[in-house]
Amino acid sequence: MDFLDPLINQYALDHTENESPLLNELNRQTHINILQPRMLSGHLQGRILSVLSKSIRPKNILEIGTYTGYSALCMAEGLSKDGNLYTIDINEEIAPFAEEFFDKSQYKNQITMLIGDALNIIPELNENWDLVFIDADKENYSNYYDAIIENVNVGGMIIADNVLWSGKVTNPTLKNDFETEALKKFNTKVQNDIRVSNTLMPVRDGMMVMIKN
Numbered sequence: 001m002d003f004l005d006p007l008i009n010q011y012a013l014d015h016t017e018n019e020s021p022l023l024n025e026l027n028r029q030t031h032i033n034i035l036q037p038r039m040l041s042g043h044l045q046g047r048i049l050s051v052l053s054k055s056i057r058p059k060n061i062l063e064i065g066t067y068t069g070y071s072a073l074c075m076a077e078g079l080s081k082d083g084n085l086y087t088i089d090i091n092e093e094i095a096p097f098a099e100e101f102f103d104k105s106q107y108k109n110q111i112t113m114l115i116g117d118a119l120n121i122i123p124e125l126n127e128n129w130d131l132v133f134i135d136a137d138k139e140n141y142s143n144y145y146d147a148i149i150e151n152v153n154v155g156g157m158i159i160a161d162n163v164l165w166s167g168k169v170t171n172p173t174l175k176n177d178f179e180t181e182a183l184k185k186f187n188t189k190v191q192n193d194i195r196v197s198n199t200l201m202p203v204r205d206g207m208m209v210m211i212k213n
């Protein structure tokens with residue numbers, strides 16, 4: 001869900017850097033060929049990810065939830081020269097599509113896609129992170145946060161997508177909705193965690209942006 005008035009959204013897009021031709025093609029091909037294209041971050045959120053990444057010039061980026069690779073390529077724009085981006089997805093069928101676009105990009109040698117359950121893969125990665133993007137199954141957001149927080153460098157950034165969950169997090173009548181409950185717990189957990197400074201940006205479906213103190 002987009003919380004912005006459509007006219008304001010369009011105005012914001014009109015005053016936001018264009019997608020690169022490769023990202024535009026990835027966006028288009030995802031909409032033509034892949035199920036659930038609304039999962040893709042898209043132009044406005046992609047530029048936000050790019051600008052945030054460029055602002056910290058990360059050496060190591062971890063993405064949880066690759067899908068077709070759009071957000072990974074946006075964040076890769078900020079990588080330092082010798083930096084690396086690891087992106088994890090449980091869906092092996094999506095990998096050839098995403099990898100084709102990674103290979104076409106200038107970040108080809110800096111991006112590694114890992115296939116499997118992120119909760120199993122993260123502990124195997126012996127890295128410290130400057131930027132982590134959490135964008136996989138909502139039930140596990142708190143588990144992903146716990147799995148990465150100790151390995152995020154001071155000053156490093158963590159971003160979690162969909163934290164407003166189409167506004168369901170504010171709906172008092174919703175009961176037994178596991179994803180909404182999990183996201184509410186996650187948002188409260190972050191808000192109470194003195195290890196991070198956080199802001200919930202009501203952009204697109206809600207982005208929680210955190211800096212490790």
Ligand SMILES: C[S@@+](CC[C@H](N)C(=O)[O-])C[C@H]1O[C@@H](n2cnc3c(N)ncnc32)[C@H](O)[C@@H]1O
Nearest residue numbers: 039040041065067071089090091117118136137
């Ligand atoms: C919202 S999409 C990611 C969108 C992508 N980050 C973007 O912005 O273009 C969520 C992805 O998480 C993956 N996923 C779900 N559960 C997962 C898990 N346990 N481990 C790794 N990936 C998972 C799904 O297969 C899906 O491709």
